Amino acid sequence: xxxxxxxxxxxxxxxxxxxxxxxxxxxxxxxxxxxxxxxxxxxxxxxxxxxxxxxxxxxxxxxxxxxxxxxxxxxxxxxxxxxxxxxxxxxxxxxxxxxxxxxxxxxxxxxxxxxxxxxxxxxxxxxxxxxxxxxxxxxxxxxxxxxxxxxxxxxxxxxxxxxxxxxxxxxxxxxxxxxxxxxxxxxxxxxxxxxxxxxxxxxxxxxxxxxxxxxxxxxxxxxxxxxxxxxxxxxxxxxxxxxxxxxxxxxxxxxxxxxxxxxxxxxxxxxxxxxxxxxxxxxxxxxxxxxxxxxxxxxxxxxxxxxxxxxxxxxxxxxxxxxxxxxxxxxxxxxxxxxxxxxxxxxxxxxxxxxxxxxxxxxxxxxxxxxxxxxxxxxxxxxxxxxxxxxxxxxxxxxxxxxxxxxxxxxxxxxxxxxxxxxxxxxxxxxxxxxxxxxxxxxxxxxxxxxxxxxxxxxxxxxxxxxxxxxxxxxxxxxxxxxxxxxxxxxxxxxxxxxxxxxxxxxxxxxxxxxxxxxxxxxxxxxxxxxxxxxxxxxxxxxxxxxxxxxxxxxxxxxxxxxxxxxxxxxxxxxxxxxxxxxxxxxxxxxxxxxxxxxxxxxxxxxxxxxxxxxxxxxxxxxxxxxxxxxxxxxxxxxxxxxxxxxxxxxxxxxxxxxxxxxxxxxxxxxxxxxxxxxxxxxxxxxxxxxxxxxxxxxxxxxxxxxxxxxxxxxxxxxxxxxxxxxxxxxxxxxxxxxxxxxxxxxxxxxxx
Numbered sequence: 186x187x188x189x190x191x192x193x194x195x196x197x198x199x200x201x202x203x204x205x206x207x208x209x210x211x212x213x214x215x216x217x218x219x220x221x222x223x224x225x226x227x228x229x230x231x232x233x234x235x236x237x238x239x240x241x242x243x244x245x246x247x248x249x250x251x252x253x254x255x256x257x258x259x260x261x262x263x264x265x266x267x268x269x270x271x272x273x274x275x276x277x278x279x280x281x282x283x284x285x286x287x288x289x290x291x292x293x294x295x296x297x298x299x300x301x302x303x304x305x306x307x308x309x310x311x312x313x314x315x316x317x318x319x320x321x322x323x324x325x326x327x328x329x330x331x332x333x334x335x336x337x338x339x340x341x342x343x344x345x346x347x348x349x350x351x352x353x354x355x356x357x358x359x360x361x362x363x364x365x366x367x368x369x370x371x372x373x374x375x376x377x378x379x380x381x382x383x384x385x386x387x388x389x390x391x392x393x394x395x396x397x398x399x400x401x402x403x404x405x406x407x408x409x410x411x412x413x414x415x416x417x418x419x420x421x422x423x424x425x426x427x428x429x430x431x432x433x434x435x436x437x438x439x440x441x442x443x444x445x446x447x448x449x450x451x452x453x454x455x456x457x458x459x460x461x462x463x464x465x466x467x468x469x470x471x472x473x474x475x476x477x478x479x480x481x482x483x484x485x486x487x488x489x490x491x492x493x494x495x496x497x498x499x500x501x502x503x504x505x506x507x508x509x510x511x512x513x514x515x516x517x518x519x520x521x522x523x524x525x526x527x528x529x530x531x532x533x534x535x536x537x538x539x540x541x542x543x544x545x546x547x548x549x550x551x552x553x554x555x556x557x558x559x560x561x562x563x564x565x566x567x568x569x570x571x572x573x574x575x576x577x578x579x580x581x582x583x584x585x586x587x588x589x590x591x592x593x594x595x596x597x598x599x600x601x602x603x604x605x606x607x608x609x610x611x612x613x614x615x616x617x618x619x620x621x622x623x624x625x626x627x628x629x630x631x632x633x634x635x636x637x638x639x640x641x642x643x644x645x646x647x648x649x650x651x652x653x654x655x656x657x658x659x660x661x662x663x664x665x666x667x668x669x670x671x672x673x674x675x676x677x678x679x680x681x682x683x684x685x686x687x688x689x690x691x692x693x694x695x696x697x698x699x700x701x702x703x704x705x706x707x708x709x710x711x712x713x714x715x716x717x718x719x720x721x722x723x724x725x726x727x728x729x730x731x732x733x734x735x736x737x738x739x740x741x742x743x744x745x746x747x748x749x750x751x752x753x754x755x756x757x758x759x760x761x762x763x764x765x766x767x768x769x770x771x772x773x774x775x776x777x778x779x780x781x782x783x784x785x786x787x788x789x790x791x792x793x794x795x796x797x798x799x800x801x802x803x804x805x806x807x808x809x810x811x812x813x814x815x816x817x818x819x820x821x822x823x824x825x826x827x828x829x830x831x832x833x834x835x836x837x838x839x840x841x842x843x844x845x846x847x848x849x850x851x852x853x854x855x856x857x858x859x860x861x862x863x864x865x866x867x868x869x870x871x872x873x874x875x876x877x878x879x880x881x882x883x884x885x886x887x888x889x890x891x892x893x894x895x896x897x898x899x900x901x902x903x904x905x906x907x908x909x910x911x912x913x914x915x916x917x918x919x920x921x922x923x924x925x926x927x928x929x930x931x932x933x934x935x936x937x938x
Contacts, residue, residue: 226265232281233263235270242273242305247281253293257314261302261324273305277313292316299323306330315339321346321385322355331359333380337366338422340396342381342438349384356382363401365419368454368475371498376418376448378403395437399424403448408440416446423454427638428660428673430461447473453496458503458638459662461671462487472496476524479505480636480662482669485512490544492517495524504529504547505636508669515539516565521547532667540565552595553578554667558585566590601629604670606663612677613653616695621649621674623663631665638662643676654694656680683722687711690720693731693764701731701764705744707751712774718759731764731786739790742770755779762786771795779806779844785814792819797827797837806844815841833858834909835876852892856881858906859890859897867894873901879909888918 225246226233232247243263263270282291294314299307301323311317311333318341322328325348333343340363347355363376379393391413393404399422402415415435429452435442444463449470452460459480462469466484469491474481476497481504483490490513495502502524509516511534518541521531530550533540537555545551545565552573553559563586566572573595574582582592607622623633635645639659644652651661656678664671681692682703689704702716720727734741744751749771756769760781768791785807792799807815819839824830827837835858840851848864856878863871877884884907890897899921907915 228263228265231260231263233265233270233272235265236273240273241268241270243270245272245275246278248277248290249281249287250290251287253289255293256296256298257294259297259299259303259307261300261304271305272303274308275303275305275310276308277310279312282313295319296321299328301325304328306332308332309334311335311343317343319344319346323348325351327351327354327358329358331355333359333361334375335361335363337363337401337419340394340401340421342390342392342395344390344392345380345382346385347382349386352382352384356380363419365450367420367423367450369498372450372453374450376403378418390438391440392438394418396421397435397437400431400435402435402437402442402444404442405446408442413440413442414445415442416448417444417451418448419451420455423456425456427457428459428662429455429457430673431463431466433463433465446470449473459636459660459673469494476502476504479503480664481506482508482664482671483510483513485510488513489515490517490520492519492541493522494520497524500525502527502529502547506634506666507531508664508666508671509533509537510669511536513537516541516544518542518544519546520544530666543567545570553582558582562586563589596630598667599628599630600668601625601631601665601670602668604633604663604665604672606672606674608674609672610675610677611651612679613651614679615653615655615681615692617653619651619676621645621651621661621663623649623672625665625670629668631667634664634666636662636664638673642678651676652696653678654696685717685720685722688717688720690722690727690729692722692727698725698727699730700727701733701736702729702743703734705748707744707748707753709750710752712752712754714753714756716756716758716762718761728761729759730761731766732758732762733765733767733790735767736765739765739767739788740794742768742794744770744772746770749773757781765790767791768794769799772799775799775803777804777806780811780815781808783808783811785811785818787818789815789819792839793822793827793837796831797822797829800837800839801828801832803840804849805839805841807841809843809845812841812843829858829876832879833876834879835903835906847893848895849893851875853878854890854892855885857884857886857890859892859899860903861897862900868896870895870897871900872897873903874899874906875903876906877910881913883914883916884910885916886918886921888920 230248230250231245232249233243234246236242236244259275261272263272281287291313292315295316296319297310299322303324304326306329309332345355345359359380361378361380363378365376366373381390381392383390391407395402399420400417401419401421403418404413405416406414431444433444435444443465445465446468447466449472452473453475456477458477460478461482462484464484464486467486469487471491471493474495495504506529509531514536522543524547529548531548532552533554535554540559540562542564546567550571551566556575556578558581568589570590572582572590572592574592576594579592579594586592603626605624611619613619625631635647635649637643637645637659642654642657642659645661659676661674661676662671683690687706688702690700691703693699693701700720716732717729720729732743733739734743752774753772754774755777757779758781762782764787766786766789822837829835829837840849842849848861851860857874858876859872860875861870862873872890874886886899888899890899
């Protein structure tokens with residue numbers, strides 16, 4: 186019947202479907218079953234997590250030990266609950282290596298010895314072991330993957346030791362890179378580097394990458410028994426060098442290499458105003474230099490200047506001149522267009538055969554030594570550019586450029602063969618000047634230009650006269666433009682200091698005749714310290730503009746620790762103080778500091794280094810209308826680890842008032858700290874409770890409080906003011922606003938005037 190046939194078909198389909206499901210289950214690959222991620226299994230000092238119960242796989246996630254050891258064994262198998270598991274991955278959890286309890290262990294490990302049975306994934310061991318330098322593998326079966334990353338700020342040589350004959354196989358599974366960060370997120374990148382893989386028998390190790398003198402190099406061709414090649418890939422940190430002449434050759438671990446390539450972003454953040462690229466460089470990637478470079482000398486053997494050679498996140502540049510030597514043939518499209526048009530200039534040698542689209546659009550002045558216009562030269566420059574050419578070529582260039590550029594005659598230059606200077610190292614103090622002379626070869630009519638690599642330290646005139654401004658090291662560069670000859674003269678400037686009574690001064694600007702007070706040695710009975718406004722040195726009158734022991738370290742005390750027993754109660758700063766004011770030192774008896782300057786100094790630093798005692802007990806008097814500017818200038822310390830926090834349970838602040846005003850910002854009456862919130866007449870001011878003496882047994886907050894002849898209404902209790910009041914008897918006047926509930930007392934607040 187029809188009904189019977191339908192039932193038979195249904196049974197058939199059910200049986201067939203069941204058979205398919207059974208076959209699928211039998212032959213399908215095993216599904217990974219992850220154990221509870223909170224379940225951690227122990228085996229000695231090792232800690233594991235089961236990642237696949239079916240295939241019996243675990244991850245080594247940590248080590249718990251306080252014992253220091255230079256070498257750590259990484260197992261390939263482990264027994265958990267009498268079952269054998271394979272260590273499929275090693276990735277240490279930060280909860281272990283950032284735990285202070287195990288810090289000594291993780292910091293002591295320099296080498297990992299990986300078991301011959303390990304064939305899993307070794308993932309980022311340098312995160313856990315900051316001092317790791319060696320990883321040795323015992324197994325002839327190559328692991329699945331080895332991933333190691335380094336920070337450019339902590340770059341180091343890591344060696345992978347493997348069984349002999351397995352160097353190539355291991356190299357294929359090792360991924361090693363630098364997490365590169367300098368200057369800005371815009372230049373953050375991962376730089377893949379060549380791992381150093383050797384067998385145990387190798388004694389002389391040639392690394393695939395290394396850092397020398399702040400520069401990071403990647404080996405392109407190994408040196409072996411000759412000279413290798415390297416690429417500059419970056420810097421370890423902002424170098425703060427105003428002048429950089431890259432080396433033609435560099436050495437590492439006994440091997441010698443030639444610098445032949447500059448990678449993208451490799452000199453971003455180096456800080457140099459003048460950069461010299463050696464002739465050994467044959468290739469540059471885009472975006473090598475940043476906007477700080479003013480003077481750039483390129484290699485004659487780098488035939489092609491790439492696109493976007495100089496880059497900046499804000500599209501700015503300080504570029505003045507680029508020297509393109511004979512030998513360069515091509516300037517790529519948009520080579521200098523990522524930065525705005527400015528006053529920079531460029532001279533193109535006779536070897537240039539091609540200039541790309543908008544490749545010269547940055548420059549206001551472009552000089553061609555070629556006597557015939559290059560193809561598509563009009564597309565290379567920006568409208569309004571001045572173009573200098575040989576007199577005989579003016580008409581042909583005008584035909585090509587039309588009204589896009591002003592074509593003028595270039596001076597007929599006789600190049601110099603060399604440039605010599607009378608000194609290459611000069612030591613000078615801040616009150617003297619020096620003169621450098623430079624000479625060209627006979628017959629040359631080139632102009633000698635001068636540039637200071639750090640105008641904040643030294644100025645250089647067109648005649649080579651050096652005027653120092655402050656202590657430090659900078660360079661003066663003498664150079665010519667057509668031939669590109671240059672010399673860098675190292676200038677070491679030492680500060681000029683002198684003593685006058687109990688004071689020592691540092692000359693900060695000889696031209697402006699300014700000094701900074703850098704030390705005070707008070708007498709035993711000195712109670713009032715008046716800082717002079719002017720001082721004479723060698724019959725020259727100087728103005729005191731700063732008060733700081735060391736401009737490089739504001740925490741060094743103006744009054745040395747030898748004078749900690751001083752009795753100074755009052756200090757007065759003259760109106761001329763405009764620069765940085767540093768830490769004054771310990772002043773146990775200080776009760777008032779007066780500033781006469783209407784404008785606050787640039788910064789008043791580290792006045793909390795005496796644990797906030799100065800801030801607590803001192804009234805700072807400033808001219809009318811300048812309270813806010815002085816409040817901004819004073820560096821603060823937040824938290825309760827100060828005198829105010831320890832003794833009164835409140836945050837640190839400064840008591841700043843206008844000179845002549847007897848109403849201070851903060852005062853203590855009967856162990857209670859009050860903050861003035863409203864200045865008024867003798868009786869109608871307002872205050873808030875800021876804190877209480879932690880030794881008070883009874884806390885009595887009344888409706889009004891009187892201090893220094895002024896009566897204030899208590900209107901508020903700040904959050905946290907009574908946080909140390911547990912177990913104490915507290916009385917609060919009923920007229921104080923009820924909105925200040927006890928719940929508010931538990932959370933500290935920082936009062937801002």
